[in-house]
Amino acid sequence: MPMIRECVVTTIDATGHVHVAPLGLIQEGEEWIVAPFRPSATLHNLKAVPFATANYVDDVRIIAGCLTGRRIWPIVDVPGHPVPRLAAALAHGELKVSRVEEDETRPRYYCSVSRIENHAPFRGLNRAKAAVLEAAILVSRLSMLPREKIDSEIAYLSVAIDKTAGPDELEAWDWLLEAMTQFYAT
DSSP: OOEEEEEEEEEEOTTOOEEEEEEEEEEETTEEEEOOOSSOHHHHHHHHSOEEEEEEOOOHHHHHHHHTTOOOOOEEEETTEEEEEETTOSEEEEEEEEEEEOOSSOOEEEEEEEEEEEOSOOOOOOHHHHHHHHHHHHHTTTTTSOHHHHHHHHHHHHHHHHHHOOHHHHHHHHHHHHHHHHHHHO
């Protein structure tokens, strides 16, 4: 079973426009695999500019925000790398596509990691952050999973929110619940 690292990936298109997307990067040996679904801006950008930046964040608002239409987050240029990083990244990894395995649904972009750089300390785990991450994954699959499963998982995750969330986690949680409500209303 592969190890998947949840992070936020930045890519750029041929004009330099930055796209921010939460993704699970797959580790295979020394390579990281970016496997975006078709169609997606991440896929389009990797075809145009075969570089990406893996942003390791603990602000779950960024992940929840990307899934709920809030994709504008401050970025910082990375010297010697064409794709910027998120200003909020605790660390980032610079990725360069080395090969592509085509697939009708989800091509796999194998990337070498040129450099990893730390920017801020990691201050520990928080159950509410993990709950927001899991809820964000559920929101990304609303059209694929039965509503009963979604409702059951959200009920379970809400315990961690109620017990351990700070203002950022509460805001992110509310965004995700709003997105679910809108999805099921249509």
